[in-house]
Amino acid sequence: MLLQNVTKLIQNNQYIHRFAFTPDNQYLVVTENRSMYFWELNSFQVAFEISEHPDKISSLSFEKTEGQILASSDYSGNIILWDWQKNKNVYSIYTNLKKINELAFLNNKQQLICNSLFDNKTLLWNIQNGQRLNQLNFYSNLPGSLSPNDEFIAYYINEKIEFINLINSNINSSFDATDGFFPINYSPDSNFLAGITNDERVKLIKLENMEATYIGQIGKGAKHLLFSPDNRLLIYGSHWDNLIRVCEVETSQIIAMVDTDLTTVAQLAFSANGKYVACLSKDAFEYEGSIEIFEVNY
Numbered sequence: 001m002l003l004q005n006v007t008k009l010i011q012n013n014q015y016i017h018r019f020a021f022t023p024d025n026q027y028l029v030v031t032e033n034r035s036m037y038f039w040e041l042n043s044f045q046v047a048f049e050i051s052e053h054p055d056k057i058s059s060l061s062f063e064k065t066e067g068q069i070l071a072s073s074d075y076s077g078n079i080i081l082w083d084w085q086k087n088k089n090v091y092s093i094y095t096n097l098k099k100i101n102e103l104a105f106l107n108n109k110q111q112l113i114c115n116s117l118f119d120n121k122t123l124l125w126n127i128q129n130g131q132r133l134n135q136l137n138f139y140s141n142l143p144g145s146l147s148p149n150d151e152f153i154a155y156y157i158n159e160k161i162e163f164i165n166l167i168n169s170n171i172n173s174s175f176d177a178t179d180g181f182f183p184i185n186y187s188p189d190s191n192f193l194a195g196i197t198n199d200e201r202v203k204l205i206k207l208e209n210m211e212a213t214y215i216g217q218i219g220k221g222a223k224h225l226l227f228s229p230d231n232r233l234l235i236y237g238s239h240w241d242n243l244i245r246v247c248e249v250e251t252s253q254i255i256a257m258v259d260t261d262l263t264t265v266a267q268l269a270f271s272a273n274g275k276y277v278a279c280l281s282k283d284a285f286e287y288e289g290s291i292e293i294f295e296v297n298y
Contacts, residue, residue: 237265
């Protein structure tokens with residue numbers, strides 16, 4: 001089996017919101033309210049927790065090069081930088097945003113980008129001194145996708161995909177996407193963009209020539225898509241059923257479908273080495289959630 005269920009890590013918990021694998025592939029970090037629990041992937045037990053956030057945690061991001069620093073944000077606009085291996089609060093930033101939906105480190109380790117859908121703002125921060133470097137001046141109430149080289153953010157705005165320059169906020173390029181394209185995901189090698197259309201199919205765009213391929217059936221509720229670290233697979237869930245669908249990028253074909261614990265797939269994550277996939281599924285009311293770990297055999 002391409003995705004082999006290893007364990008049901010957490011079952012029927014109403015407080016789960018976000019999770020992320022640590023860059024060293026040893027832990028899965030799961031947020032519950034104001035706390036982060038580090039689940040060890042060999043024993044599938046909680047190794048330690050960090051519980052100092054002033055409000056409910058909304059997003060997580062690991063620094064990309066060494067992976068030593070973890071950034072977490074909350075519903076009150078706070079960002080905290082952690083040396084997670086030492087369980088130490090390194091630095092705090094108050095952004096004046098009502099809620100931060102997404103966080104991402106840039107490759108140089110000294111800059112962090114955050115997005116608030118409530119405020120319709122995307123801000124760039126220097127994490128060495130807590131100074132705001134830039135605010136991207138455009139309107140979008142949908143999260144974007146940061147290019148792997150950190151030059152652009154791709155956003156779906158007004159039936160177009162626009163590539164916004166991080167330094168000057170200018171639109172570098174754009175193209176029509178009248179059939180919808182959300183959420184947006186870059187492939188790790190920057191060769192593809194993947195998004196979901198208004199009729200709930202996956203649209204895979206080859207950036208070299210903007211050639212588009214459609215994957216899946218109309219009306220199947222595709223969402224939460226994600227490329228594998230080696231660029232070979234694209235996985236996505238659905239809000240109409242409990243299946244994870246696995247697509248081979250080279251052929252644009254669905255090669256596997258895997259059941260999850262509850263009614264709808266709410267979040268997916270690959271480990272950095274591509275060995276594991278974590279899935280958060282939720283009940284029909286998206287109230288209680290379960291996290292399962294799958295081993296990838298491809």
